[in-house]
Amino acid sequence: MSYPYQIKTAEAYEAAYERSVKDPEGFWAEVASSFLWRKRWDSVLEWNFSDPDVKWFKGAKLNITANCIDRHLGTLGNKPAIIWEPNDPEEHHRLITYRDLYQKVNQFANVLKNNGVQKGDRVCIYMGMVPELAIAVLACARIGAIHSVIFGGFSAQSIADRLKDAHAQTVITCDGAFRGNKEIPLKNVIDDALVQCDFVNKVIVLTRTHTPVSMIKGRDVWWDDEIRKIETLGLHDCPAVEMDAEDPLFILYTSGSTGKPKGVVHTCGGYMVYATYSFVNVFQYQPGDVHFCTADIGWITGHSYIVYGPLCAGATTLMFEGVPTWPDAGRFWDIVDEYKVNILYTAPTAIRSLMGYGLGPVQAHDLSSLRVLGSVGEPINEEAWQWLHENIGKGKCPIVDTWWQTETGGIMISNMAGVTPAKPSYATLPLPGIQPILVDENGNEITGNDVSGNLCIKHPWPSMIRTTYGDHERCRTNYFATYPDLYFTGDGCYRDENGNYRITGRVDDVLNVSGHRIGTAEVENAINMHAGVIESAVVGYPHDIKGQGIYAFVIFTNTHGDENLSRQDIMQTVARIIGPIAKPDKIQFVSGLPKTRSGKIMRRILRKIAENEPGQIGDTSTLLDPAVVEEIINNRI
Numbered sequence: 235m236s237y238p239y240q241i242k243t244a245e246a247y248e249a250a251y252e253r254s255v256k257d258p259e260g261f262w263a264e265v266a267s268s269f270l271w272r273k274r275w276d277s278v279l280e281w282n283f284s285d286p287d288v289k290w291f292k293g294a295k296l297n298i299t300a301n302c303i304d305r306h307l308g309t310l311g312n313k314p315a316i317i318w319e320p321n322d323p324e325e326h327h328r329l330i331t332y333r334d335l336y337q338k339v340n341q342f343a344n345v346l347k348n349n350g351v352q353k354g355d356r357v358c359i360y361m362g363m364v365p366e367l368a369i370a371v372l373a374c375a376r377i378g379a380i381h382s383v384i385f386g387g388f389s390a391q392s393i394a395d396r397l398k399d400a401h402a403q404t405v406i407t408c409d410g411a412f413r414g415n416k417e418i419p420l421k422n423v424i425d426d427a428l429v430q431c432d433f434v435n436k437v438i439v440l441t442r443t444h445t446p447v448s449m450i451k452g453r454d455v456w457w458d459d460e461i462r463k464i465e466t467l468g469l470h471d472c473p474a475v476e477m478d479a480e481d482p483l484f485i486l487y488t489s490g491s492t493g494k495p496k497g498v499v500h501t502c503g504g505y506m507v508y509a510t511y512s513f514v515n516v517f518q519y520q521p522g523d524v525h526f527c528t529a530d531i532g533w534i535t536g537h538s539y540i541v542y543g544p545l546c547a548g549a550t551t552l553m554f555e556g557v558p559t560w561p562d563a564g565r566f567w568d569i570v571d572e573y574k575v576n577i578l579y580t581a582p583t584a585i586r587s588l589m590g591y592g593l594g595p596v597q598a599h600d601l602s603s604l605r606v607l608g609s610v611g612e613p614i615n616e617e618a619w620q621w622l623h624e625n626i627g628k629g630k631c632p633i634v635d636t637w638w639q640t641e642t643g644g645i646m647i648s649n650m651a652g653v654t655p656a657k658p659s660y661a662t663l664p665l666p667g668i669q670p671i672l673v674d675e676n677g678n679e680i681t682g683n684d685v686s687g688n689l690c691i692k693h694p695w696p697s698m699i700r701t702t703y704g705d706h707e708r709c710r711t712n713y714f715a716t717y718p719d720l721y722f723t724g725d726g727c728y729r730d731e732n733g734n735y736r737i738t739g740r741v742d743d744v745l746n747v748s749g750h751r752i753g754t755a756e757v758e759n760a761i762n763m764h765a766g767v768i769e770s771a772v773v774g775y776p777h778d779i780k781g782q783g784i785y786a787f788v789i790f791t792n793t794h795g796d797e798n799l800s801r802q803d804i805m806q807t808v809a810r811i812i813g814p815i816a817k818p819d820k821i822q823f824v825s826g827l828p829k830t831r832s833g834k835i836m837r838r839i840l841r842k843i844a845e846n847e848p849g850q851i852g853d854t855s856t857l858l859d860p861a862v863v864e865e866i867i868n869n870r871i
């Protein structure tokens with residue numbers, strides 16, 4: 235496959251960028267013409283940011299799976315689309331060619347249809363990192379059902395909230411999932427969630443761990459049995475349903491500064507174009523490359539750069555079921571060596587945790603196949619960047635530091651591997667079509683270089699969020715109301731003397747823990763569910779491995795007198811309400827919280843205490859009870 239839109243030199247980047255700003259519609263129409271459409275668009279872009287109402291490729295008809303699979307059959311049919319590496323290195327890996335993928339996606343799409351799933355229906359997918367997860371995602375897309383993948387680290391309560399919000403009547407899950415030395419009982423978690431969701435009428439269960447599960451008559455069916463039914467019916471192909479470019483493709487829930495996760499909606503046409511365009515350009519994908527993105531498909535990174543981007547580009551994408559440190563800390567390097575991985579896309583938190591094991595696990599492996607390294611999810615600290623550069627890239631692999639968000643659908647600011655220069659801890663320059671600006675608190679643009687501000691985007695790009703599912707007003711107030719006519723990212727940012735962007739972290743109440751996005755309000759709500767808790771406040775603090783840790787200040791009525799047990803009880807509550815990923819790292823019991831006279835918690839003060847910088851707290855005279863600050867400082871954990 236060739237990519238006419240692939241940028242190969244710094245000059246070509248400059249030219250593409252300039253054109254994309256001067257003539258965005260012409261620019262994107264040209265990129266989009268490399269894709270397979272059943273009908274061309276009537277207009278390239280119609281938009282306003284005040285509703286917001288953004289339509290890319292209006293009137294165009296397509297199915298993204300025809301782009302991901304069908305179009306490759308003639309040329310790449312026997313090439314691996316997915317290489318699957320199991321959790322346990324002793325178990326056999328699987329190679330799924332484009333032809334196999336076609337057959338499996340068609341088959342499972344027929345299973346969905348046979349179980350009553352129709353275009354526009356929402357399907358919740360809660361599975362481990364098995365190939366059937368990618369197959370389920372693509373099968374939904376094939377019949378126009380809207381998938382909503384939920385990461386395996388979320389609890390039954392979180393799943394129930396999401397199922398209700400999306401009103402998903404079908405769930406696809408596994409009996410269990412393997413992750414390192416753990417076995418996660420996914421179907422059990424689903425069963426707990428479904429106690430609250432009697433509108434779910436079908437659960438399709440894939441066997442993976444052979445964990446005993448309860449199967450409810452009339453509701454729960456086995457994946458394999460359903461496939462057999464399809465075979466008995468003689469159903470093979472499943473025609474790809476014609477979708478409008480602006481029909482929803484998927485919902486992905488993400489945390490914001492309010493207590494309730496939002497269902498970010500992406501649509502078929504624009505998402506396809508941008509996920510693929512950014513994949514090919516940022517990683518400088520070359521036909522034949524093996525691309526290994528270590529994210530989970532439960533997050534946007536997995537959607538865009540394990541499934542849709544690579545497959546649309548006809549790439550070989552490697553899916554790994556396990557964790558970087560099991561059975562030992564050489565697992566990634568083992569995989570790179572075994573499959574001759576060319577592109578490795580991972581997260582700073584994984585790098586930092588592997589750094590702690592020294593160079594032994596790295597040296598035992600041949601990493602010479604690597605050509606490009608990528609980082610995503612949080613700012614990469616210079617030490618981790620250098621470690622990756624020297625010890626993994628052996629000084630010769632460009633590192634792309636890719637800044638983007640669930641809402642942006644694809645990489646927004648990043649260098650392009652080997653094409654535009656890298657700068658450690660900088661995402662560097664916007665991709666063509668992306669127009670970042672920095673604004674001050676009042677929304678005034680901060681021009682020039684060597685400046686800091688809040689990062690906004692001033693022109694639509696094809697894979698941008700269209701709405702928050704079921705609540706468009708929420709989308710408007712969250713992203714488009716802070717600063718009129720701008721999309722507000724929630725991130726703070728510095729622009730250096732050469733115009734390179736460096737993301738400095740969230741300016742709202744959203745934490746980034748091991749690259750997972752968690753709202754402080756969500757964690758507080760969960761803590762407050764504990765019977766003994768009167769009030770709580772949650773802030774982030776710097777954590778060596780996770781990037782940010784969760785620090786909770788809690789006013790508690792101690793009933794059994796054992797503080798440590800109470801801490802564990804609170805952790806358990808958070809794990810139940812949100813999931814283990816949101817458990818606080820530190821819980822400090824306090825007698826009061828610093829509040830203004832109007833009752834607002836002064837998080838700025840708590841943040842400084844959590845960061846162990848009490849000297850920077852500043853003026854506390856406006857507080858209702860300034861003495862409480864002293865007490866909290868003295869008892870800091």
Ligand code: PRX
Pocket residue numbers: 488534535609610611612613614635636637638639640641661723724725737738739740746749750751
């Ligand atoms: O704060 C930014 C941070 O992660 C946030 C988006 O989180 P999420 O929607 O979960 O998506 C993560 C994967 C795309 C951003 O608002 N972030 C992401 N990438 C970077 C980053 N911060 C700094 N540098 C990055 N490369």
